[in-house]
Amino acid sequence: MMKIVLIRHGQSVWNLENRFTGWTDVDLSDNGLEEARQAGMILKQNGFSFDAAYTSVLKRAIRTLWIVLHEMDLMWIPVYKSWCLNERHYGALQGLNKDDTAKKYGEDQVHQWRRSADIRPPALEKSDPRYEASHPKYKALKEGQFPLTESLEDTERRVLKYWNEAIAPAIRKDQKLMISAHGNTIRALVQYLDNIPSNGIVNLNIPTGVPLVYELDENLKPVRHYYLGMEGELEPGVIPHHF
Numbered sequence: 203m204m205k206i207v208l209i210r211h212g213q214s215v216w217n218l219e220n221r222f223t224g225w226t227d228v229d230l231s232d233n234g235l236e237e238a239r240q241a242g243m244i245l246k247q248n249g250f251s252f253d254a255a256y257t258s259v260l261k262r263a264i265r266t267l268w269i270v271l272h273e274m275d276l277m278w279i280p281v282y283k284s285w286c287l288n289e290r291h292y293g294a295l296q297g298l299n300k301d302d303t304a305k306k307y308g309e310d311q312v313h314q315w316r317r318s319a320d321i322r323p324p325a326l327e328k329s330d331p332r333y334e335a336s337h338p339k340y341k342a343l344k345e346g347q348f349p350l351t352e353s354l355e356d357t358e359r360r361v362l363k364y365w366n367e368a369i370a371p372a373i374r375k376d377q378k379l380m381i382s383a384h385g386n387t388i389r390a391l392v393q394y395l396d397n398i399p400s401n402g403i404v405n406l407n408i409p410t411g412v413p414l415v416y417e418l419d420e421n422l423k424p425v426r427h428y429y430l431g432m433e434g435e436l437e438p439g440v441i442p443h444h445f
């Protein structure tokens with residue numbers, strides 16, 4: 203039986219301000235820094251250790267990982283960063299306040315943009331200053347590969363491609379791994395691992411900064427999963443809804 207630990211980054215400054223974030227590279231709030239410290243401590247107290255870690259190229263996930271690894275005295279392990287683990291790209295919604303957007307377009311429309319499988323929020327224009335394709339951290343992306351907006355299915359495709367090409371092979375080599383990523387990246391992995399249909403994941407929210415442990419069999423199928431520090435185990439396939 204193999205274990206892998208997923209963690210959504212600690213609360214970010216824009217989570218605190220209730221703004222659509224996506225690929226905007228905002229940092230952790232003070233609360234988010236403390237969440238990351240608590241996560242590292244509880245992982246260490248429960249005897250976890252890692253051979254390697256994976257994260258996105260966004261600082262809120264990277265710093266969460268740094269803090270967790272610091273608390274566990276594991277800053278020396280290999281860390282692999284990929285844009286494929288970035289949060290879902292929110293297009294022209296990035297930076298907007300979620301409540302103001304709901305007032306302007308209606309709650310249902312915002313819920314569709316946030317949680318439907320195949321609906322893409324309004325796209326960014328390439329002339330928009332929020333379009334960061336020229337940033338050095340994205341030099342690996344081919345022309346046209348940098349998203350102007352993403353549906354959850356778009357996000358899942360790139361996350362699962364990375365899972366199959368980079369992460370699953372490492373698990374099969376008995377590597378103990380941690381993935382520090384984002385709400386929708388982890389939702390994509392949870393949906394895949396637990397084979398949850400799209401309509402079953404609509405109301406699934408991943409809490410910030412809480413280690414989510416998956417125990418996998420030899421076929422990388424989940425045997426059980428639980429949030430470390432939350433009482434008891436979760437029913438298979440059920441992840442508590444968190445706001």
Ligand SMILES: O=C(O)[C@H](O)COP(=O)(O)O
Nearest residue numbers: 221222223224289316385
């Ligand atoms: O990108 C964001 O705004 C958040 O990290 C995730 O937001 P969501 O829960 O609205 O998808």
